[in-house]
Amino acid sequence: LTPHEVTVAALTGATVVVVDILRATTSMIWALDAGARRVWPVATVPAACALAKQLGPHCLLAGERGGLPLDGFDLGNSPSEFTPEQVTNRDIVMTTTNGTTALLHAQQARQVLIGAFANLSAVAEALRGSNEFHVLCAGTNGAATDEDSLFAGALMDRCLSADPDLSLSSQRTRQAWEQWRSIDQADLVGALRVSAGGRNLCQINQPADIQDAAIIDRCDCVPRYHHELGVALDHG
């Protein structure tokens, strides 16, 4: 449910779905779906500086600190900012607080898929036939968050075989998803709004991002992360 709960070693060679619903992975999916060439997740603002300098004026700087856009950056971290007009054929250097940490944590994995409600069915399809996979939730500042674990539960629900062998965390996310679904299937927005990440976004007056992040299967793509090649639809 957070990067701290799993070792880098445990993810080595594995298939990992990285999730930061509000908002990093949602935004990456929207960006690549809108025609961005590549998203480069970097941990720190200085590292973003260095990479943006190297890539040159054609790249875009995106990201947040404390949820808010950074002074002088081209884009913040709202999915709706990543429009075709903005991002087509552009490389995007992105620095976010939690999502980047989760991606870097998974950099020894055999394959890293970028997941969010935006591409739920496409990720489930990509995982079909996998014997084993991990869902790595970004969380918020080291704490588990409902918006990510709710997605993990939704993905379990789509992927599971008749007799799955689930970790305790996975069982918990699946129960949470089923419980939520039995109460009010339609109101994913409401569920995200009361999550830790959702409350943060309301506090900084960006509630529209919650509605965007709740759109299921808006995109048909499954971006993948490679530690030397960034996040792209195809590293071939």
Add this chain to the structure above:
Amino acid sequence: LTPHEVTVAALTGATVVVVDILRATTSMIWALDAGARRVWPVATVPAACALAKQLGPHCLLAGERGGLPLDGFDLGNSPSEFTPEQVTNRDIVMTTTNGTTALLHAQQARQVLIGAFANLSAVAEALRGSNEFHVLCAGTNGAATDEDSLFAGALMDRCLSADPDLSLSSQRTRQAWEQWRSIDQADLVGALRVSAGGRNLCQINQPADIQDAAIIDRCDCVPRYHHELGVALDHG
């Protein structure tokens, strides 16, 4: 003695010498003396990102936070890093904690000179015949620091006419300089070492910068700052 003690309005149209002995103005002087084309002082790391991206791979990223070099940056903030090999014909994007704040505070001035012990005589010469000038000390995190006010006193000592009209702060810096000189003229290094900025540098294990900053008249140039053109030897 700090930017907070003078309003932007009071500096508007004036001649201002900006001083951050440890280390921003010392490093800028060394850099331009070593052949750098221009130094761009920017307040924040994200703004440095944006400018470096715009300037492209040929520019250099320099600066510090908490006195330490920034991960991924080309250079820190030690004068000795700005060698001809590193900086000739390069634009340098520099973000430092205190020096940048002081420069931006003076951006409405008629002319802004970059001063340090490294160019003491050259600055004094450039001020010759001025009826009025301000010395704006960067200080450290809003507090006055001896290394800057000692330089201000040294400059007063060089520039003053027979019957000067000094502000209280200026009188104090001049007294401090005379008092220090009467005790131990040779040991500027020692005086800088016990200053607030000097103690910080010792704590982060960069004492060599103190010795470099104490070299008087190493350079013959007087860089000038223009808010749209950065710091350069000649804005013509």
